Amino acid sequence: MNYRELHNDSLVVDTHCDTMLKVIRSRGAYRLRDAHEEGHVDIPRLLKGGVNLQFFAVYIEPQFKPDHALKRTLQLSDCFYNELAENKDEMSLILSSADLESARRENKIGALLSIEGGEALEGDLGVGTHLTCR
Numbered sequence: 001m002n003y004r005e006l007h008n009d010s011l012v013v014d015t016h017c018d019t020m021l022k023v024i025r026s027r028g029a030y031r032l033r034d035a036h037e038e039g040h041v042d043i044p045r046l047l048k049g050g051v052n053l054q055f056f057a058v059y060i061e062p063q064f065k066p067d068h069a070l071k072r073t074l075q076l077s078d079c080f081y082n083e084l085a086e087n088k089d090e091m092s093l094i095l096s097s098a099d100l101e102s103a104r105r106e107n108k109i110g111a112l113l114s115i116e117g118g119e120a121l122e123g124d125l126g127v128g129t130h131l132t133c134r
Contacts, residue, residue: 073120
């Protein structure tokens, strides 16, 4: 088996990128659909690398901690879901293994939202359940 066959038979996962922070800070200038030379990821580079599943981290910058961490989390989460909606032909939301299998069958990049650090919950574990529902 050659490298390309092995790669195609594998599940390629990138477990962290801070791209949503880049997207939100750019105020629309940085979009996932466009190829970029800077930043962590974009759809053209994910496709070129054969990435099947990309974790998109929500990182809360220090100036939003502790009093505005949840609001910033919701802003970044909304940014993630907007990018998914704009790129639905290339990306698919992953909430389960079945979602990942479906994305692979459809030749889509799986997208999973992750929260970096507990500050986003502002001391309330119940907040986390609302962040995963869409």
